[in-house]
Amino acid sequence: MDRLPWTRFHWSIVVGLGFSWVLDGLEIQIVASAGFQKEFGLAAAEVGITATVYLIGQVIGALVFGRLSDRLGRKKLFLLTLAIYLIASGLAGLAPNYEILLVCRFIAGAGIGGEYAAINSAIDELIPAKYRGRVDIAINGTYWGGAALGTAFNFFFLNESIFAENVGWRLAFFIGPVLGILIIFLRRHIPESPRWLMTHGREEEAERTVDDIEGRVEREGGTLEKVDDSQAIELKTTGSIPFRVIARVLLKDYPKRTLVGATMMITQSFLYNAIFFTYALVLQNFYGLDSSTTQLYFFPFAIGNLVGPFVLGHFFDVWGRRNMILLTYGVSGVVLAISAVLFQADMLTATTQTIFWCVAFFFASAGASSAYLTVSEIFPLELRSQAISYFFIIGQLAGAFAPTIYGILVGDGTDRGPLTIGYFLGAAIMIVGGIVAKIFGVDAERQSLEAITKPLSLYETGTAR
Structure with a gap:
């Protein structure tokens, strides 16, 4: 195959x-x-x-x-x-x-x-x-x-x-x-x-x-x-893999991979939910747009997210997983931090704010997609779907708190300070996610799944048949 x-x-x-x-x-x-x-x-x-x-x-x-x-x-x-x-x-x-x-x-x-x-x-x-x-x-x-x-x-x-x-x-x-x-x-x-x-x-x-x-x-x-x-x-x-075996694989056999998978899913989910579910509030409360107009600003935001994985995906197979995860997570964090500085200084308009979001999520979208790729290829075949589901759930639970937190930070739009801190927090979280993947990640590019992780059902030398 x-x-x-x-x-x-x-x-x-x-x-x-x-x-x-x-x-x-x-x-x-x-x-x-x-x-x-x-x-x-x-x-x-x-x-x-x-x-x-x-x-x-x-x-x-x-x-x-x-x-x-x-x-x-x-x-x-x-x-x-x-x-x-x-x-x-x-x-x-x-x-x-x-x-x-x-x-x-x-x-x-x-x-x-x-x-x-x-x-x-x-x-x-x-x-x-x-x-x-x-x-x-x-x-x-x-x-x-x-x-x-x-x-x-x-x-x-x-x-x-x-x-x-x-x-x-x-x-x-x-x-x-x-x-x-x-x-x-x-x-x-x-x-x-x-x-x-x-x-x-x-x-x-x-x-x-x-x-x-x-x-x-x-x-x-x-x-x-x-x-x-x-x-x-x-x-x-x-047959069906017992939960104790799954726990052993995740926590004892591959603890560093578990750390990478959890970190990548948590960080990208938190950032996405924080920005995606509050972007309309930001445009309305800080830039004076009405609710119908904010819908139009969603299109460039979505296009940036769509184009990023198509343009950058090739390099995950060429430059390597760990390098590209660090790049995509890191650049998205840096761009968001720059936008936070300009936002606090009141130097952005609704259009330029959206442009910064587009650029940040051009990279973040490829990084977030690579999180799903990572957890699906670094664990044994026999529990692949379950591993994906566990890390997906971890990411969903962590990200669930982000809209509430950032909704509070947005407030009524009279004080930019709290949201600025929130943007710096989101930026730092993404950068940390990239660094963890770079240090503890797996060079899975161009390798068969069995070469990345040996199956649990593999006959070892000397194993009775």
């Missing part, structure tokens, strides 16, 4: 599996605009609860489906979790009341949370080592394409001169399911991970799958290199 040249087969993997992040970004923006608020007579706090419920659903979904992905297979789970999301999101558009809407939001969140674990695992196990970094980072960055798309759709569906107040937001909830149905058909033709099959005693099926993939690659014009026999490994069948 790692020696394969890039062909249309790999594009089918990217589109079929990577579209989940577009759907997540789309969903977040549609709900954030709260088109349902008037119909259900909701207070601002109740609107906020819909987002909280969705995030809680993501945490639960990542936990449950992450473990099931390691136990039952990647393909079953990336079909199941997408189906759950599609059904729940569509039902949300039909919700007769606020309570049913919350239930649908929770279930949709659980589906997307499961997607994060199952999809990252499948992508890393199917994409050749030469391209794994840039592909994983670019796919994770497409969240922002979905977010920009969701904002654009909101301008149309929430326009009461086009749709009635109780119709537009409902139609918007069906955008994701309509797009997702097409993706489900594409996913049906994506194979199960041969790596997962090998560790679960399905060697013949794994061989057939690899033969099918290699045959397709050759038919699409690819040339296969000969595999050196020295690279062969022998695996034994494993």
Whole structure:
């Protein structure tokens, strides 16, 4: 798998599996605009609860489906979790009341949370080592394409001169399911991970799958290199990995990698939630914009986040993971610190403030995407999905406090001091994250997953068969 040249087969993997992040970004923006608020007579706090419920659903979904992905297979789970999301999101558009809407939001969140674990695992196990970094980072960055798309759709569906107040937001909830149905058909033709099959005693099926993939690659014009026999490994069948073994792997066998994964996920999540959920407040309270105008400033912010992973992802495979993580985390922190100085001096306008955000998150977005790449490739195959889910949850929990903290720092816009301190704090957190990854990280670029971390099911020399 790692020696394969890039062909249309790999594009089918990217589109079929990577579209989940577009759907997540789309969903977040549609709900954030709260088109349902008037119909259900909701207070601002109740609107906020819909987002909280969705995030809680993501945490639960990542936990449950992450473990099931390691136990039952990647393909079953990336079909199941997408189906759950599609059904729940569509039902949300039909919700007769606020309570049913919350239930649908929770279930949709659980589906997307499961997607994060199952999809990252499948992508890393199917994409050749030469391209794994840039592909994983670019796919994770497409969240922002979905977010920009969701904002654009909101301008149309929430326009009461086009749709009635109780119709537009409902139609918007069906955008994701309509797009997702097409993706489900594409996913049906994506194979199960041969790596997962090998560790679960399905060697013949794994061989057939690899033969099918290699045959397709050759038919699409690819040339296969000969595999050196020295690279062969022998695996034994494993079942569900006990939690005590998982704890041993994370805390005893690979404590430095656990530190890196946790630090990267916490720092990027904290910064993103701090800025993303308060940027509108900053533009309104400090620069005098109204709420509708702030929506327009979201587009360049989203584009900067989208472009960064596509432009910088290649260098994670060329210059190396640790170097690029330090660069992306570090530069984003430095740019944010510079903007803090100018913000405190009242030298910025809404436009220049947004430009600084765009530049900072051009780098931060690639860094944040590399956090998901890192936790998905530095732990053993048998618990890959679960590792992703655990670090995802750690990041979500840490980031959950950021909007509240920074909302308090923004205040009523009369004092720039508290928010300036907050921006310096966010900058320092990102720089620390980059330094930790540089010191304790793993040089995983262009290496097979088995070379980065030996499988738990690997037969060691002298092991009884």
